[in-house]
Structures are given as C-alpha cells and as structure tokens.
Amino acid sequence: KNQVEQSPQSLIILEGKNCTLQCNYTVSPFSNLRWYKQDTGRGPVSLTIMTFSENTKSNGRYTATLDADTKQSSLHITASQLSDSASYICVVSPNDYKLSFGAGTTVTVRA
C-alpha cells in the first residue's frame, strides 16, 4: 500500500478559479513534505518543502499547508492559469533518502 495518497486523481478547472489538492500520508518517521509540479514531458520541479514544524508555505500562487498531527497536506492554487496544467506530486521524506511519492493529481486548466 502506498504510504502517500493523493486526491483527487484528476480535476478540471476554469482559468482564474482556485483549487485545492489533498495529500494524506502514513510515512513515519517524517522529515519533510514536498510538493512537485510536473509538466507533461518534463521532470518534476519543486514548489515547496515543509518540515514538521511548518504548517504553511507559499510560492507565488501556490500555498501548501501541513498538519503533521493528522498527517495531511494540501496544495492550494489561486487564480489558476493555463500554465498550471500539470501533474502535482506530493512527496514525503522520512529520515533517509527514500522518498515516498504520491501518484499525483492531474490538473487541467481550461480557458
């Protein structure tokens, strides 16, 4: 069973609208949680990295939240743009190099 579960699997939103992606994890111990954006045909690019002591971090129109007690994280995209169409991957780092990857949420932004 995957230790990082993401939802929804995919979503479609209209340009300019907001959306929130969810990530639940069971990885323990926990060092940090990362959100990556992966455009089609490209490598993943880091959006945010949060340690267990951080509960929110922003990167432009992207805001990630973390609740280490409930082992949940979310990624909020504000005022979506066509360029936000991508797969968003939640990645949890335990106390070693073996990152646990979620399956990703595919976001499609339509004009």
Next chain:
Amino acid sequence: DAGVIQSPRHEVTEMGQEVTLRCKPISGHNSLFWYRQTMMRGLELLIYFNNNVPIDDSGMPEDRFSAKMPNASFSTLKIQPSEPRDSAVYFCASGGISWNTEAFFGQGTRLTVV
C-alpha cells in the same frame, strides 16, 4: 546553472540491445539519484549515490541494470539486455550535501524498447 542534464531525451531500441542513459548533475551537488517513472508504479528510486559512491542500489530491478558515477559530474545508467518492460521515463536528480536537501530533476529520458 543549466540544471541537471540528461541524454538522450528519447531512446527507442530493440529488445536485447544495450541502452546507456547519461546524467550530468548540478555542479557542487553531492547526492545523485536515478528514478524510473511509469504510469502503473509512478516514481521509483533505482539507485542513490553520495559523493560518487553508490549508497543504495536495492531499487535496481535486476542484474540487467547497472549504474556508475566515475566522477562528480557524470553518471550512467545501463540496461543490458533491454526488455520491453523496461520502457519508462528515467529521471536523474541531484541534491546538496545530504539526502535531505532539495532534489533537482533532469528532463528525463523516455525509453521505448520494442
């Protein structure tokens, strides 16, 4: 910095042939990872190097897979002989001093074995 550079971007080969994927990590990075991405299994760690030394190769699927890092600026992943089930996107990523720093991914090599 040009980021992590992988070559080739695309590779189509016949079953049984040898395939070599190449990676140039970001200068100054001590950690290097090879990942494989498929629709079914997502991203999987194949091997992790630190300071050019293989630390963990437990993710390498079979003896057909081998990886080397002869110096800090170059790594290869070799598949010999290749099989259709090896078809995937292979990513190289590099990071700072330790495994816990941010990892930067290359653009990947899309391998198709026919």
